[in-house]
Amino acid sequence: MNAAPADQIRLLDLQALDTRLGQLAHKRRSLPEHAEITALEGDLAQHRDLLVAAQTEESDTAREQTKAEQDVDQVRQRAARDQQRLDSGAGMSPKDLENLQHEVASLAKRQGDLEEVVLEIMERREAAQERVTELTGRVEAVQAKVDAAVARRDEALAAIDAEIATTTKEREIVAGSVPADLLKLYDKLREKEGGVGAARLYQRRCEGCRLELNITELNEVRAAAADAVVRCENCRRILVRTPESGL
Structure with missing residues (x-):
């Protein structure tokens, strides 16, 4: 030739x-932000999974607390009614009064036990809420890092793409003369x-x-x-x- x-x-x-x-x-493919974003997104996914688990636990304990409080309220109402009957004593035999006194005492103990359960559930719920708050903060912090890395990556890509476009046009001109x-x-x-x-x-x-x-x-x-x-x-x-x- x-x-x-x-x-x-x-x-x-x-x-x-x-x-x-x-x-x-090559520079476009190997920007350090690519690896950084991948690693951060992995961390973000992990923290989000932990947050979902904590939110689920908090939701479950909230329902458990509601049910326990309802149980306490039912016992309290029953005890209040029995106490009213006991205080009035109307139409009741001594045996009935004795039985009612036993029931009121039993209900008081039952109420106390249930209230202990409520307190235990409230403590677990409070711990779950604190965990949710902590993990929410972590998720937001990692998300901010992801957003910052994505912004840096996009800025770098835009600069590279602009140079690629300019160089490609120059190549077309030179190639056209060969x-x-x-x-x-x-x-x-x-x-x-x-x-x-x-x-x-x-x-x-x-x-x-x-x-x-x-x-x-x-x-x-x-x-x-x-x-x-x-x-x-x-x-x-x-x-x-x-x-x-x-x-």
Whole structure:
């Protein structure tokens, strides 16, 4: 393949742009905020699960407390009615009064036991509420960190994307000035050779594979016509000759 020396040199400009686009793509993928957000979201999910469990426990103890208080109230009402009957003593035999006194005493003990249960439940509910408050604060704190990391990530991505857009337009302009057959070969080699399709021959060394050409290879390059598209014998990339090639 033949191409004007100026067209070949433009491949170096094109390669520089493609290298930069590759660097930007890598930078976009490897922003530290990506890993930070993933880790924070894991923490957030864990804290949310703990919060849901604490809220469920608080809700369960609230219902348990309501039921226990209702039990206390029922016993209290029953005891109040029995006490009224006992105080009046109307139409009651001594045996009935004795039985009623026993029942009032029994209800008083039952009420006391139930009130102890209520107190125990209230303590558990208070602990659950404190746990909910604590975990709510943790969730909010981690969520704030997530939001901050997402904002930093989005800002960084916007800057990278803007540079990608500018570089892509520059590439389109440079690529449009390269002959179609030369561009096709370059793109094919770039895809095959890890993103580098053309390399400068500098001081007898291929900047693509970093290997120095031996004397035979140098003589072949020296003998090639100025418009001949030469390839590195080692990496097979297009070898672009410049005044600094050392020929």
